Amino acid sequence: MIHADRALLPQGWAENVLVEVGPDGTIMAVSPGRPVPAGAERAGLLLPGIPNVHSHAFQRAMAGLAERLPEGEASFWTWRAVMYAFAGRMTPDIVRAVATQLYVEMLEAGYTAVGEFHYLHHQPDGQPHADPAELALAHLDAARRAGIGITMLPSLYVTGGFGQPAEAGQRRFLHDLDGYLRLVERLRGETAGRADEGLGIAPHSLRAVPPDMLVDAVGAWRALVPDGPVHLHLAEQVREVRECLEATGRRPGERLLELVRPDPGWTLIHATHLADGELAALAVSGAVAGLCPSTEGNLGDGLFRLADWLAAGGRLAIGTDSQVVIDPFEELRWLEHGQRTQVLRRTVAASPEQPHTGARLLTAVLAGGRQALGRPIGRIEPGARADLVVLDADHPRLVERAGDGLLDSLVLAPGKGMVRHVMVGGRWRVRDGRHREHDRAASAYRQAVRGLAP
Ligand SMILES: [Zn+2]
Structure with missing residues (x-):
């Protein structure tokens, strides 16, 4: 259960949005205008995860x-x-x-x-x-x-x-x-x-x-x-x-x-x-x-x-x-x-x-x-996968930005470290900008590509 101050929904930006995620990683309910319930994860700015095709x-x-x-x-x-x-x-x-x-x-x-x-x-x-x-x-x-x-x-x-x-x-x-x-x-x-x-x-x-x-x-x-x-x-x-x-x-x-x-x-x-x-x-x-x-x-x-x-x-x-x-x-x-x-x-x-x-x-x-x-992604709505990106609402580049104007700043005047947390299928994969496998993957990568460059 995630509560976002602001979230980008299919119909546009909404405030105080409660996103309920089922045990299988599917979004069960999306309810704007809700108070923060006990036990909810707080998110300032919530976007759908972005597909790389x-x-x-x-x-x-x-x-x-x-x-x-x-x-x-x-x-x-x-x-x-x-x-x-x-x-x-x-x-x-x-x-x-x-x-x-x-x-x-x-x-x-x-x-x-x-x-x-x-x-x-x-x-x-x-x-x-x-x-x-x-x-x-x-x-x-x-x-x-x-x-x-x-x-x-x-x-x-x-x-x-x-x-x-x-x-x-x-x-x-x-x-x-x-x-x-x-x-x-x-x-x-x-x-x-x-x-x-x-x-x-x-x-x-x-x-x-x-x-x-x-x-x-x-x-x-x-x-x-x-x-x-x-x-x-x-x-x-x-x-x-x-x-x-x-x-x-x-x-x-x-x-x-x-x-x-x-x-x-x-x-x-x-x-x-x-x-x-x-x-x-x-x-x-x-x-x-x-x-x-x-x-x-x-x-x-x-x-x-x-x-x-x-x-x-x-x-x-x-x-x-x-x-x-x-x-x-x-x-x-x-x-x-x-x-x-x-x-x-x-x-x-x-x-x-x-x-x-x-x-x-x-x-x-x-x-x-x-x-x-060809997958139910890219939208924060019931039935979609819980693929979510939490932005840093306090990032100096996003302060005093709202609605679609915030997306203009995100795309055209971005700063480093705006992506805070990332969820795929209901599980957090990135916390505070860092993937839980960050070090292990990098170390295996360094090992694997040693001597590979011409
Ligand atoms: Zn290609």
């Missing part, structure tokens, strides 16, 4: 290691070569330690659920592990240790480009459709009946999955779980758009719309380079744009068309992707500031209906994250 956990170990000038020009593709070299050295034990450290960092930052877009499936030579699900299970194990909610998104990866064979560095990622669907089935069994876990599928991208396999994989998944999550990288890079045009005569968004019917179960990661027609059609489809602003900036991807997407009614969520930044508020600030430097005006995400920029962004990614991860 796009993570490649192993990349946490190489964050910051691809910033040196290479020979020739530094592009997404030269970064990817470093990433492949790194991926080649990962063992299940290293992955488990790296993912545990990462998920602890996410919880301390206010993320309470993660979508793990997992493509590092096999041994370095491409042979499956004795248990083909071993690396996927290492991520689930890490999520359980850290106590973060997780939607496992095993990725289907087949080709090295449109109609191109896979490269040596991609051997660990590859499946045929039958092997892939066996992995999905296995993970469905692993996550079934666990309220803080979910499952979706992740055909990697149009460049990595042939069209017929994309259609078949989505069809097989939809037959199993009609509204289950489907995640796909879309139009991240200009070169990818050009290659798609050359191979199919269509831009990636147009090609996707031609092959499948994206619906609210779909999450389009990046969706950076969209032309008018595909942007409008994808926005009205109800699919979520899974934006990763710090990574998109780091990799020189380009800027998502945020104003046009929002004007068309598009939905959005955020992800940490390459793990260079683990902070939901910084991610949203990047999103808004990137737009401002391009369109040369302020408050790009705001609208007459929601004039507060920070509030518009945060409420959008709570709703979009819930949709993208």
